[in-house]
Amino acid sequence: MGMDIVKMPKLGFGLMRLPEKEGRIDMAHVCNMVDAYMEKEGFHYFDTAYMYHGGKSETAAKEALVKRYPRESFYLATKLPAWEMRGEEDRDRIFEEQLERTGAGFFDFYLLHALEDGSHYDIYEKYHCFQWAMEKKKEGRIRHFGFSYHGTPELLEKVLDEHPEVEFVQIQLNYADWENPAVQSGKLYEILHRRGIPVIVMEPVKGGTLAGMAPELETMLREVRPEASIASWALRFAGSLTGVATVLSGMSSEEQMKDNLDTFTNFQPLTSQEKDVLHRVVERMLDMPLVPCTSCRYCCDGCPRGIRIPEVFKALNTARMYSADDRSRTFYNRLISCSGKASECIACGQCEKVCPQHLPIPELMKEAAEKLG
Numbered sequence: 297m298g299m300d301i302v303k304m305p306k307l308g309f310g311l312m313r314l315p316e317k318e319g320r321i322d323m324a325h326v327c328n329m330v331d332a333y334m335e336k337e338g339f340h341y342f343d344t345a346y347m348y349h350g351g352k353s354e355t356a357a358k359e360a361l362v363k364r365y366p367r368e369s370f371y372l373a374t375k376l377p378a379w380e381m382r383g384e385e386d387r388d389r390i391f392e393e394q395l396e397r398t399g400a401g402f403f404d405f406y407l408l409h410a411l412e413d414g415s416h417y418d419i420y421e422k423y424h425c426f427q428w429a430m431e432k433k434k435e436g437r438i439r440h441f442g443f444s445y446h447g448t449p450e451l452l453e454k455v456l457d458e459h460p461e462v463e464f465v466q467i468q469l470n471y472a473d474w475e476n477p478a479v480q481s482g483k484l485y486e487i488l489h490r491r492g493i494p495v496i497v498m499e500p501v502k503g504g505t506l507a508g509m510a511p512e513l514e515t516m517l518r519e520v521r522p523e524a525s526i527a528s529w530a531l532r533f534a535g536s537l538t539g540v541a542t543v544l545s546g547m548s549s550e551e552q553m554k555d556n557l558d559t560f561t562n563f564q565p566l567t568s569q570e571k572d573v574l575h576r577v578v579e580r581m582l583d584m585p586l587v588p589c590t591s592c593r594y595c596c597d598g599c600p601r602g603i604r605i606p607e608v609f610k611a612l613n614t615a616r617m618y619s620a621d622d623r624s625r626t627f628y629n630r631l632i633s634c635s636g637k638a639s640e641c642i643a644c645g646q647c648e649k650v651c652p653q654h655l656p657i658p659e660l661m662k663e664a665a666e667k668l669g
């Protein structure tokens with residue numbers, strides 16, 4: 297049975313950037329966010345992964361959602377991590393662990409996590425994960441099967457040719473990356489659209505980057521829609537595309553939840569005038585070179601120097617954009633009081649290998665060390 301994307305909730309709740317308090321997921325806030333989301337008619341898609349929050353996101357889904365709502369009232373999606381597997385037994389063990397952590401009994405959507413060029417696809421093939429997922433579907437433990445994707449359009453075509461059983465694909469898609477050669481949202485979307493494969497959108501706000509931008513760019517948007525948040529433009533862009541089943545947002549606060557729910561309740565697709573404005577905003581952005589880190593944190597755990605890489609990039613971007621301003625330095629000094637300094641980077645390259653945005657991290661660390669001192 298295929299997916300009926302008309303019936304899919306347009307806004308999905310990504311459980312990868314949950315609010316934290318003293319280093320732990322702040323469950324009281326998460327429960328409030330889940331309640332606010334579930335309260336609205338038609339919103340019930342939750343996306344987690346084995347690795348999010350160091351494994352605690354799946355447990356948070358159990359506590360805030362599975363234990364508190366009837367199982368048939370929501371969809372739960374999670375993902376299998378290639379990088380944790382050394383054999384088929386790991387695949388089976390991880391899946392059982394995920395069922396245990398979430399208490400969900402089955403997964404409405406199950407994804408092979410982060411296929412990209414040169415990595416992970418071979419592992420999923422080697423351990424027969426595609427065939428295995430079909431078995432799990434027969435057993436009723438997976439309802440819909442797909443993968444999340446960070447690679448080139450060419451590889452995407454190849455994987456889809458080899459695996460017509462794939463029901464949906466999750467891609468990074470936002471207006472700023474539509475033509476970005478490292479992400480190629482537009483091309484990936486076109487491929488899926490042409491093949492009639494439902495798209496689940498991740499990073500619609502580019503890790504929060506598109507929720508706030510340089511003042512002159514924000515002004516361009518506010519002139520058209522004074523009352524709308526800057527983030528709402530990014531969500532409406534993704535939600536306006538045909539064939540998009542769900543737009544995931546990794547929400548971290550009740551305020552964000554409210555804003556996103558407002559955007560998707562009585563959803564208004566972008567008008568052609570609004571699309572033109574976004575186009576001009578992107579042109580201006582491209583003239584402003586910022587580090588396009590999405591704060592996915594894939595690079596963080598493995599850094600031998602304990603550098604909080606995405607936060608360093610946040611400071612670096614502020615330094616690049618507002619060079620006359622000392623906000624970035626204040627932020628950076630606070631940051632390195634409890635983590636590694638950019639100047640301590642030993643260029644081991646671990647981070648670069650796992651970065652889905654393909655950022656030259658050691659090189660950028662050098663720049664950060666110079667600019668932020």
Ligand code: SF4
Binds near residue numbers: 599600602605641647
């Ligand atoms: S290259 Fe630098 S930032 Fe990256 S993991 Fe190694 S030490 Fe950390």
Ligand code: SF4
Binds near residue numbers: 590605606651
């Ligand atoms: S540097 Fe790359 S891997 Fe690290 S948080 Fe940013 S986008 Fe993710």
